[in-house]
Amino acid sequence: MIELRDLTKRYGDKLAVDGLSFTVRPGTVTGFLGPNGAGKSTTMRMVLGLDEPTRGDVRIEGKRYAELREPLHSIGALLEAKGVHGGRRAHDHLLCLAQSNGIPERRVGEALEMVGLQDVARKRPKGFSLGMGQRLGIAAALLGDPRILMFDEPVNGLDPEGIHWIRTLMQQLAREGRTVFVSSHLMSEMAQTAEHLVVIGQGKLLADTSMSQFIAENSRTHVRVRTPEPERMRDLLTEAGLRPVPGAEGALEVDDGDAPRIGELAAAHGVVLHELSTQRASLEEAFMRLTAQSVEYHAAAPGGTHAPPVPQEGTAPHPGGPQSPPGAAQPPPAWGEDWQDRKGRRG
Amino acid sequence: MSHSTRVLKSEWTKVRSVRSTVWTLATALLVSVGLGALICGVTASTFDDMSSSEQVTFDATYTSFAGMGIGQLAMIAFGVLIVSAEYSTGMIRNSLAAVPQRGTFLWSKVLIAGALVLVVGMVTSFCAFFLGQALLGSHGVGIGDEGVLRAVVGGGIYMALIAMFAVGITFVLRSPLLAFAILMPFFFLISNILGNVEATKKVGQYLPDQAGTTVMAVVPDTLNRPYGPWEGLLIMVAWTAAALLAGFFVLKKRDA
Numbered sequence: 001m002i003e004l005r006d007l008t009k010r011y012g013d014k015l016a017v018d019g020l021s022f023t024v025r026p027g028t029v030t031g032f033l034g035p036n037g038a039g040k041s042t043t044m045r046m047v048l049g050l051d052e053p054t055r056g057d058v059r060i061e062g063k064r065y066a067e068l069r070e071p072l073h074s075i076g077a078l079l080e081a082k083g084v085h086g087g088r089r090a091h092d093h094l095l096c097l098a099q100s101n102g103i104p105e106r107r108v109g110e111a112l113e114m115v116g117l118q119d120v121a122r123k124r125p126k127g128f129s130l131g132m133g134q135r136l137g138i139a140a141a142l143l144g145d146p147r148i149l150m151f152d153e154p155v156n157g158l159d160p161e162g163i164h165w166i167r168t169l170m171q172q173l174a175r176e177g178r179t180v181f182v183s184s185h186l187m188s189e190m191a192q193t194a195e196h197l198v199v200i201g202q203g204k205l206l207a208d209t210s211m212s213q214f215i216a217e218n219s220r221t222h223v224r225v226r227t228p229e230p231e232r233m234r235d236l237l238t239e240a241g242l243r244p245v246p247g248a249e250g251a252l253e254v255d256d257g258d259a260p261r262i263g264e265l266a267a268a269h270g271v272v273l274h275e276l277s278t279q280r281a282s283l284e285e286a287f288m289r290l291t292a293q294s295v296e297y298h299a300a301a302p303g304g305t306h307a308p309p310v311p312q313e314g315t316a317p318h319p320g321g322p323q324s325p326p327g328a329a330q331p332p333p334a335w336g337e338d339w340q341d342r343k344g345r346r347g
Numbered sequence: 348m349s350h351s352t353r354v355l356k357s358e359w360t361k362v363r364s365v366r367s368t369v370w371t372l373a374t375a376l377l378v379s380v381g382l383g384a385l386i387c388g389v390t391a392s393t394f395d396d397m398s399s400s401e402q403v404t405f406d407a408t409y410t411s412f413a414g415m416g417i418g419q420l421a422m423i424a425f426g427v428l429i430v431s432a433e434y435s436t437g438m439i440r441n442s443l444a445a446v447p448q449r450g451t452f453l454w455s456k457v458l459i460a461g462a463l464v465l466v467v468g469m470v471t472s473f474c475a476f477f478l479g480q481a482l483l484g485s486h487g488v489g490i491g492d493e494g495v496l497r498a499v500v501g502g503g504i505y506m507a508l509i510a511m512f513a514v515g516i517t518f519v520l521r522s523p524l525l526a527f528a529i530l531m532p533f534f535f536l537i538s539n540i541l542g543n544v545e546a547t548k549k550v551g552q553y554l555p556d557q558a559g560t561t562v563m564a565v566v567p568d569t570l571n572r573p574y575g576p577w578e579g580l581l582i583m584v585a586w587t588a589a590a591l592l593a594g595f596f597v598l599k600k601r602d603a
Contacts, residue, residue, distance in 0.1 A: 048444045051602040066447045069350060077444055083437035085365060092364035100357035100445045140441060 001025055001179055002047060002075075002148060006056035009042050009203075016042045018203035019056070024181045024196075026147065029174045031194030031211070032183040035291050039203035040183040041080055044152050048077055060148065070101040075148040076141030080156070082133045086126030090117055090136055093125065098143050111139040131162040138169070148179040155189060167193050187287035191215075201291040218286030223257035225266075226250065226275035233271050240265055251275065354446055354455040362429060362459055371425035372463070375506065376471045379418025380478055386413040387479040387487075394486050406566040407488045408498045411479020415502065415563075416539075418471065419509045419556070422464060423530050426513030429460055430594075431523035443603050453518065453595050461511055468506030472499050494565040494576075501562030501580055508580075509534070512555055512587045518594025559583030 002024040009017040017039040024030045034040050045051040047058050049065030060068060060075055068074055084093055094108040112118045115135040120128070125136055134154060141149055151170070155163045170193055174180045184190050190197060190211070197214050199207040207214065227233045230250055237244040237254060242262075247253035254262065259278050266273050281289075362368050390410055394402070433439040446452040476499045480487035488495055517526040534556055541551030551557060552572055561572050561579025572579060 045440070045602070048440070049447045050440055050443055068447065070353075071447060072445055079437070079440050083439070083441040085432055085436045085438050087366055088361070088364045092360060096357045096360040096364070097441060097445050098357075099360055100354050100442075102353050 001059075001061055002150075002181060003059040003062075004043070004047070004056070005059075007043065007046060007053055007058060008055040009039070009046060009051060010054040015203050017046070017053075020200065020203070020205055021056075022198050022205060022208045024148075024179055024198075026179040027174060027177050028195040029170050029180045029182060029193050030196040030198060031190035032181060032198050032200070033187060033190050033287065034183075034185065034200040034206075036185050038185075038200050038291070040185075040200065041152055042203075043200075044077070044079065044150060044181075044183065047150065048075075048079075070144070072097065072101040072103065072144030072146060074144075074146050075150060076144060076146040077150040078134070078137040078141050078152060078154055080152040082137050084125045084133065084136055087124055089122050089124055090128075090139075091121040093136065094140055094143060097140055101144055103144050107143055107145075111142050114142055115139045130157045131159060134158060134162065134166070138166070146178075149173055149181070151180075151182040153183055153185070155184070163189075187284045188282075191283050199287070199290060206290055214286075215283060218281075218290070219283060220281045220286070221256065222279050222281075223254045223259050223262055224275060224277050224279050225252045225254065225262060225273065227252075227266070227271055227273050229271055232269075233266065236265055236269055236271065237262070253279075350448075351451055351455060354451050355459060357446075358455045358459040361456075362463060365428075365432070367428045367432070368425065368463075371421050371428065372467045375418045375421035375425070376467060376474070377418075378421060379412075379414040379471045379506075380474045382414030382417055383411050383475040384414070384478045384482055387411050387482040391483050391486060404566055404568050405486065406564055406569040407480065407483050407486060408476065408495050408565040409563055409569050410483070411476050411487075412472070412498075412502050412563045414475060415471075415506065417535075419506060420531060420535060422468070422506050422510040423513040423534060424527070425464065426460070426510040427517045427523060427526040427530065429456070430514055430517035431521065431526055434521040435523055439603050449598050450595065453598050457511065457514060457591060460514060461507060464510040465503065465507040468510075469500070469503035471506055472502035475502070488565070492565075497576065498563045498565050501576065504580060505559045505562060505583070508559060508583050508587045509556060512583075512590045515587065515590025515592070515594040518591075519597045553582060555583045555586035558586075 004020050004022055007017055007020040008015065020039075020043060032040055032043070042051060046053050047060070047065070049058075057064065060071075063074075065071065088096075090112065091108055094111060095105060097103075098105065098108055109118070109121070112121050115138050117132065117135050117139060120132065125133060128136065138151070138154070141151070149170075151166075154166050154170075158166070170180050170182060174195075182190075182193065195211050197207060197209055197211050198205070199214075209217075224247060225233060225237075225244070226249070230246075230252060234244050234252060237252070242254050242257060244252040244254050257278075259276055263273065263276050266276075387410055394405075397405070433442060442452060443449065446455075476490070476495075480489075490496055490499065513526070513530055516530060517523075520526045520529070538551065538554045538556050541547045542554055542557035544551070558572075558574070558579045559582070561570055561574065562576040564570050564576065574582070
């Protein structure tokens with residue numbers, strides 16, 4: 001179990017991590033999601049005691065990291081920077097880490113076998129592919145047979161086979177009752193791996209919820225209507241108690257609309273329809289919407305720790321009132337763009 | 348096995364498992380001994396051309412250490428690399444995640460590296476001395492002559508200290524580029540100028556290498572310092588201790 005309490009990290013006048021409090025529990029894969037620069041890596045470095053928090057603290061099975069005499073028995077981590085000396089043979093790399101924590105040398109061989117690197121044990125990692133480097137990093141994390149595993153963007157730059165392997169491994173580790181905490185900036189990746197989800201944006205907690213609940217709350221559906229008479233159609237829909245909003249290419253979008261009912265309505269009034277379709281927002285869109293808000297309203301505090309924030313009265317990003325589906329009239333900013341500008345490189 | 352013994356073992360594995368260790372230390376030894384031998388050989392063949400006053404104050408021991416001025420650069424390279432490689436490769440995060448007690452981590456590394464450079468330094472110093480004296484022939488001195496053993500042992504300690512000074516500085520600077528860019532020209536050129544030019548000598552002679560080399564001189568006038576050989580070495584020890592302490596405080600305070 002990893003417990004974060006009011007964890008905060010300030011670089012100069014930038015808050016990279018801003019009062020994060022949540023608990024990562026054993027037995028499930030917990031996804032740690034946020035755009036690039038949201039503060040995921042900084043948070044993970046603070047968990048490992050590498051960076052000193054400005055405020056707040058982290059507990060590993062109830063202890064501070066510095067109190068762990070031989071931490072590799074409790075927590076193993078793969079950080080974004082692989083942290084491997086290119087000239088030190090894979091076996092020796094793991095051996096020096098093992099020795100420092102009193103882990104027997106045979107574990108080195110076992111860990112290499114677990115990640116499928118036994119044939120390159122005597123090779124120097126500078127010749128390794130990205131995937132092999134990741135595997136070596138994971139072998140290091142597994143060395144001490146720890147109850148907690150933490151992976152920072154483990155699938156970055158991997159081929160599909162490697163991605164599948166890491167995904168399966170993480171789920172297996174969780175099934176064994178371990179705590180698995182894994183970061184990603186891709187919702188689609190998390191949706192396939194994680195059962196629990198912690199979302200942050202600009203260092204703030206945006207959501208701490210189960211994956212199924214997140215999906216239920218965030219996968220919005222709407223009906224898309226295109227007609228040569230948009231004005232008339234809009235009036236008809238409004239009269240029927242629905243709330244149409246203008247969408248792309250002159251279409252109307254009706255939140256939580258019922259396509260057959262809208263079709264019947266149009267037919268009854270003799271309105272020609274060019275398109276009538278139910279649109280399901282992807283999880284990726286839901287995630288982007290969630291984090292885009294944190295960009296636009298970074299001054300607004302997130303709601304409870306267990307619910308994603310809702311846009312506040314009068315500050316909705318799009319015309320049409322707070323109930324309008326954001327992201328319909330205008331796509332949210334492209335990935336990371338806005339973040340990079342605002343946040344600089346750290347985090 | 349105690350915790351620190353485990354960390355020492357781990358640091359030993361780190362040092363012995365990279366090629367740069369062998370390369371830098373072998374270079375330090377070969378360059379120091381080879382260059383020293385070359386200069387001793389040349390000196391022996393031109394000894395009769397020297398003025399009588401030069402012949403009287405000729406320091407055969409110190410002459411056989413003439414290669415160390417260049418050889419020490421490889422020792423510095425060793426010191427820089429064992430620390431900066433932690434940072435440039437990102438290994439430091441794995442290292443500190445495995446050993447969060449940063450003091451234990453740093454002093455274990457210092458102890459292992461220090462023991463290794465002391466052994467290599469001693470071998471270098473003794474080889475340089477004996478080969479040099481053999482080439483100097485009748486102009487050479489024996490290891491039993493007054494002050495000679497002190498100079499030779501001191502030469503070994505000097506080589507170890509210069510590497511450890513580099514270790515301390517690199518813990519402060521972290522970047523290999525920065526550490527090399529500062530330490531190499533400093534010990535190759537700048538400190539020699541500061542320690543020998545009249546205008547700056549008063550202060551310059553207290554620089555680590557300028558003070559440390561005093562221990563290698565047998566004839567008192569060779570370097571003409573206001574302190575004795577052991578005091579000179581002690582000044583260098585103080586510099587090295589200060590550099591290592593600075594490194595320790597930076598490691599302790601800063602985020603990894």
